[in-house]
Amino acid sequence: MSDHDYRPKSKVGQWFNDRLPLLTLANHLTDYPTPKNLNYWWTFGGILTFCLITQIVTGLTLAMHYIAHADMAFESVEHIMRDVNYGWLIRYIHANGASMFFLAVYIHIFRSLFYGSYKSPREIIWILGIIIYLLMMAAAFMGYVLPWGQMSFWGATVITNLFSAIPLVGEGIVTWLWGGYSVDNPTLTRFFTLHYLIPFLILGLVVLHIWALHVPGNNNPVGIDIKKPSKDTVPFHPYIVIKDGFALLMFMIVFAFFVFYAPNILGHADNYIEANPMVTPAHIVPEWYLLPFYAILRSVPDKLLGVVAMLSAILILAVLPWLDTSKIRSAVFRPLYKQFYWILVADVLILGYVGAMPAEGLYLLIARVATAYYFLHFLVILPVLGFKEKTLPMPLSITEPVLGGSPNLAAARNKESKIE
């Protein structure tokens, strides 16, 4: 990249930059050549950065008022809601912020799946993303425990008990995680510590994620390699900054709707009852963003295999770049993959729905079929499709189909109209 030649204009700038090349970095970020056909699905990286910073800032302020003790945690959360100035606002932003974070991350992941952004040479970006996603789930789970309501307590009990499925050492691990013989004060204090730590780990991984992204540059809706900089690129600033900013604004409207008009709709009423180790709520459900995996866990009648299936469902994503054998990245040029993609989206939504329902009768049957299909998609359909599928011809550049003369004009135009 050409930004190594960058030289600040001012003398002071040159003096500083020779000692710490921060201005070179800033210049790289502003001039960073970006494919000019990026659509709004590409704005979720910026939105996710916003979500992370929102969670860190609101989390730090909540931590100034929260008390991590089994006898006081529940009351301190009520204290935040009732007594602390704007405490209700900060807590509702933090609680709904977690949901917004997952909403954005799911769109971001499914965008990668559609446009094949996980394929060579972007495997490391993808794997870093999966690690971030895992950490997000850990942070969200532990954060949900902190208010010490009934769902907090029993969610913590059920999830930590997943480890008891491990043969021989399982029980010992669970006792170690709890720091006792049940979820109790030692569990709460360590969860608070880890909940505080994880966002900063995520922040570090986000830096690596973006760093790894800036080596090959962005993928794009057409999914072809482009020369950078060229007629196919625009500088990140102001083009992408404005586009990301506009998308962020739209996203914040949705965010604000939940915070101000439906702050509890994504939560569970039982979590406004203080934790009681003697009584399990009639119907335990995790937060909406974990429901598909919960459905997979429950669809397997064996304890150990259920846990293995649930973990595999997440970890299978990490090896996706090698399971998908197709050389073509974008689903725009993969007519069959495009259909399987939408079936997978429907499959995950169905899993999410049955995860919220009782695990019996028809719901259980649907969960089992949907779980089987989920694995079928990644383990059978994707590897085979790469060899069998007849893909559409690719344009040579982003500009080419727009200017005409492309054998693939119709497909490109069709795609363009979908973006709008």
Next chain:
Amino acid sequence: MSEKKTKRRDFLFTATTAVGAVGAAAVVWPMIDQMNPDASVKALASTEVDVSSLTPGNTLTVLWRGKPVFIRRRTQEEIDEARAVKMEELIHPEKDEDRAKNPEWLVMLGVCTHLGCVPLNDKGDYNGWFCPCHGSHYDTSGRIRKGPAPWNMEVPKYEFVNANTIKIG
């Protein structure tokens, strides 16, 4: 660097690494072990419960080590039902005679062996307990009969201190 002979330097390198690894492990272990149950948690090892008010067909739930313990005074019907079950029908075969030494009294951890929820009394297909979380059914001896739980509900160590008092732990 063509010679492959072990030198004094190689020995020093290996010895330093080995000592360093032992040192690191010695520091890491306290960091891991501090998370295990501490002395104050372990000190709450036993509880005494007065069961004189319990009539047949009722269950008392008490907290022991942060977990609920079911003390069930069983009716004759329940005892007969539990003892009539054949071993081959059970997922986790245990005789009722071994689980309840005094057949009238069933003492066990009220914790589902699937993922740790508290099962509900007098519910389920086997007249015993039913776990609302993931649908495990237990019989009148607290044995798993149907659902994802792998084992029967655990019988803790307990004894009758006198006719009216049970000591758990």
